[in-house]
Amino acid sequence: MKNQFAKVAALKNDYTTFTLATATKYGLTRYGLAGLIRDGVLTKTATNTYVFADYLEDDLALTTQIYQTAVISGITALILYDLTDEMPWIYDLTFPKGYHPNAEILARRYILPHYRTNDYYTAGITTARTPNGNLVRAYSVERTLLDVWQDKKIEAYIQNDACQRYLESEYFNYNSMLTLEKLQQKLYPESSLLRVLELIKQ
The missing domain is CATH 1.10.10 (Arc Repressor Mutant, subunit A)
Structure with missing residues (x-):
């Protein structure tokens, strides 16, 4: 017992x-x-x-348990790290390319799927907690910032707000910036994110 x-x-x-x-x-x-x-x-x-x-x-935690290859990403990941006030009615989830869950079921569960190959799928996966305290697979704060910054479908004010909040958050430190630099070189070598963060800090 x-x-x-x-x-x-x-x-x-x-x-x-x-x-x-x-x-x-x-x-x-x-x-x-x-x-x-x-x-x-x-x-x-x-x-x-x-x-x-x-x-x-906790529907988000439940969803990631049902789809065990899913990684919370995009604006949904920003919410986990308190880097946005956005409250979209869909979940951004990234899956490995080649894995395609039923599209009708995804829509019913309010999932916006993204598909990535190799390093673009695996890089930066970590464990985070939902606002209700449940464990979930998500991209790290650094990987999330990079993805959001590169996503042309995301409004500029969301991107800029996320950068500002990151610099003011508990996540921002020397090691985090090193991780961000390595991920940028690996995934988005042409990204302007690091330069933008430097400008905001000044």
């Missing part, structure tokens, strides 16, 4: 909204989850989807 409590506590620390597959990784079974529902610890909100009592369902 004590071991069961430890498993539940570890899961709750990382995910207050989770799928059966996620619970299984923490050593919990479908039978064990049913017992937690009976005890009022969990609520089952859909097939193989659970939320801890007294917590709201």
Whole structure:
């Protein structure tokens, strides 16, 4: 029983909204989850989807658990790092090129998919937390800034605001700038982002 409590506590620390597959990784079974529902610890909100009592369902965390190759990117990633006040009704998710989930289902889940190859997909992947505290796969703050700066579909005021917020945030430090420089050289060698950040700092 004590071991069961430890498993539940570890899961709750990382995910207050989770799928059966996620619970299984923490050593919990479908039978064990049913017992937690009976005890009022969990609520089952859909097939193989659970939320801890007294917590709201975290749709972004749930979405990235369903699409395990997805990486939160673009404006959605800016939100994770508090680098924008934008609240779009869609999720920017990046997938490896060649993996194409059902487009109709993506639309129903309000997902805007992006597809990247090799280094453009893998570079800068890290773990972040949603505003509700759930773990998700996302691009790092440095990779996110680069992607947003290079994306011609994103409004200039969003790009500029993100840069200003980054320079004023806890993320901005010497090591972060080194990481940003390396990523820029690797992915966007012609990018003007570093020069712009230097100008803003002055």
